[in-house]
Amino acid sequence: PDTAAGYVLERPGSSDRAGAEAVASGLGGLPLALGHAAAYVARSGCSFDEYLKRLVGLPAQEMFGQDPVRAYEETVASTWLPSIIEADRRAPGATEVLDVAAHLAPDAIPRILLVSPTDDTSEAKRRDDALGALVELSLLTRTADGRRMDVHRLVQKVVQDRHGEQPAAAAVEALERIVAVWPPDSARAETWPVCASLYPHLEHVARFFTLPDEHSETLVGALNAASFWLFGAVPDFVEHATWAYDMAQRLLGGEHPLTLTALDRLAASYQWAGRNGEATPMFEHVAVESMRLLGSDHPATLIARANLAVSYQVAGRTDQAIALQEALVADRERVFGAGHSSTLTARANLAFSYGEAGRTDEALALGE
Numbered sequence: 001p002d003t004a005a006g007y008v009l010e011r012p013g014s015s016d017r018a019g020a021e022a023v024a025s026g027l028g029g030l031p032l033a034l035g036h037a038a039a040y041v042a043r044s045g046c047s048f049d050e051y052l053k054r055l056v057g058l059p060a061q062e063m064f065g066q067d068p069v070r071a072y073e074e075t076v077a078s079t080w081l082p083s084i085i086e087a088d089r090r091a092p093g094a095t096e097v098l099d100v101a102a103h104l105a106p107d108a109i110p111r112i113l114l115v116s117p118t119d120d121t122s123e124a125k126r127r128d129d130a131l132g133a134l135v136e137l138s139l140l141t142r143t144a145d146g147r148r149m150d151v152h153r154l155v156q157k158v159v160q161d162r163h164g165e166q167p168a169a170a171a172v173e174a175l176e177r178i179v180a181v182w183p184p185d186s187a188r189a190e191t192w193p194v195c196a197s198l199y200p201h202l203e204h205v206a207r208f209f210t211l212p213d214e215h216s217e218t219l220v221g222a223l224n225a226a227s228f229w230l231f232g233a234v235p236d237f238v239e240h241a242t243w244a245y246d247m248a249q250r251l252l253g254g255e256h257p258l259t260l261t262a263l264d265r266l267a268a269s270y271q272w273a274g275r276n277g278e279a280t281p282m283f284e285h286v287a288v289e290s291m292r293l294l295g296s297d298h299p300a301t302l303i304a305r306a307n308l309a310v311s312y313q314v315a316g317r318t319d320q321a322i323a324l325q326e327a328l329v330a331d332r333e334r335v336f337g338a339g340h341s342s343t344l345t346a347r348a349n350l351a352f353s354y355g356e357a358g359r360t361d362e363a364l365a366l367g368e
Contacts, residue, residue, distance in 0.1 A: 004029045012042035019048030026052055026106070028152050055153060056208055080158050083137040091133035093126055098134055099170040100177065101151045102159035105204040108148045110197050113177045114140075148197070171209035178202050179222050187228040195229035202226060206247060216251040220258045223247065227265040231272050241269035257293060257300060260286050264304060267311075276314045283308040297335050302328065306346065313349075318357045325350040 004024035005017065014020065027033040041051055087094035097114050104113060115127040131149075134140040141150045163170065178198055183191035202222055205211075211219060223244040230237040241262075248262035267282035287308045290301040305328055312321035329350055332343040347366055354363035 001025065001029070004034055008034055008038050008041075008048070011038035014041065014048070016048055023048045023051060026055070026153055028154075030154070033154060055157070080139070080155055083139055084159070087130075087133040087137050087139060090136075091126070091129040094130040094133045097127070097130045098139055098151075098155075098159055099163075100174050101134075101140060101149065102156040103171045103174040103205060103209060104151075104201040106151050106153050106156055107200075108143060108150065108197065109201065110181075111147050111149060112181055113174070113198075113201065114149060116177060116180070168210070168212055171205055172211055172215055174201070175205050175211065175215065175219060175222070178205070179218060182222065182225060186225055192229050192233055195226065196233060199226055199229065213251075217258060220244075220248045220252055220256075220262060224258060224261045224265055227268070231269060238266075238269045238273050241266045255289065255293060257290070260289055260293070260304070261300065264307060268307065271311060271314065276311060280308075280311045280315060283311045297331065302332060302335070302342070306349070309349065309353075313353055313356065318353055322350065322353045322357060325353055 001021065001024060005020040008020040008023050009015075009017065023037050024034060027037060037048075037051055040046070041048060046054070084095060084098065087098070101109055101114060111131075115124075115131050131140070135142055135149075139151070139155055142148075143150065178201055181194075182198060182202075183194050185191065186195050206219055206223065227237075227241060227244065230240050234240060245259070245262040245266045248256070248259040252259050263282055264286045267279040267286065270276070270279035270282070283304070287301070287304040290298065290304045294301050305324060309321045309324040309328065312318075312324065325346065329343065329346045332340065332346045336343050351363045351366040354360070354366065
């Protein structure tokens, strides 16, 4: 690894050791690939991070078309295509597994995304055989714990290029597999290790592939669900929430309920970051638009109003928080019943606000 990073650094005369190490690791230390990276960065002046983004985002013919190492595209394809064909000969269905792997992030792919659980033992055996053939032919590499797989970026590129201009089916399959195993309540900390293993692959699908319009809601919904884990685990969660909201606007438009949820998640990220003054107008917009689009009793509207009340409380606008929370308690009792968990949460929030306002007797009575 040290030699590979040094080689990548030398030709462009760069001092970005971390970037060179990322490129060397991403290219698996393959000499021809490292030669291309060093020459490309030296010629174009782009950063190593930008090179890796181009490598993922461009087809091989475009990426390697001006490569000083002649016929590199053909070299890459001719190296791996026979192995891909052989894998499917050994285990029918192996190329289907590899197609999914080619549309996920290349490192640490959870095995469950490639070999989904099934009650059919014959199907389970077929999938195990497919995965085994890909590993035997070095198209996939098992991590040390055996629960995750790595796939070389250039193998991914060869597989993607075989789809031509229509890679959507495999990308959709990748997304659907992520959604199928995403924890249903990712606000709970015990689910976060699973979320952490899945999110890089969800982000990869979202950033690098254009899915058919009918899958936009699935993608945005998955990004919204991921926000609960992001707030607890990722330092730059505001940037992630901003990107997810921008994507929701682009795919679904500003008035779609899922876009409003994405804005609500963005507002929550600002609040978590201690920027409640910027969050409150967002919460207000979500509450008003949810009321208009979904009605006052819709669960999403009730959540939006609750989040706005908390934002008012954090801002010291206790009277406004209490007025909103009193209405929420009444509405949730009417919609869900007095014993429902969301109604109890609303009562607890109101009791807290009463206490903050010095209305101790009312807070105690509500708590009881």
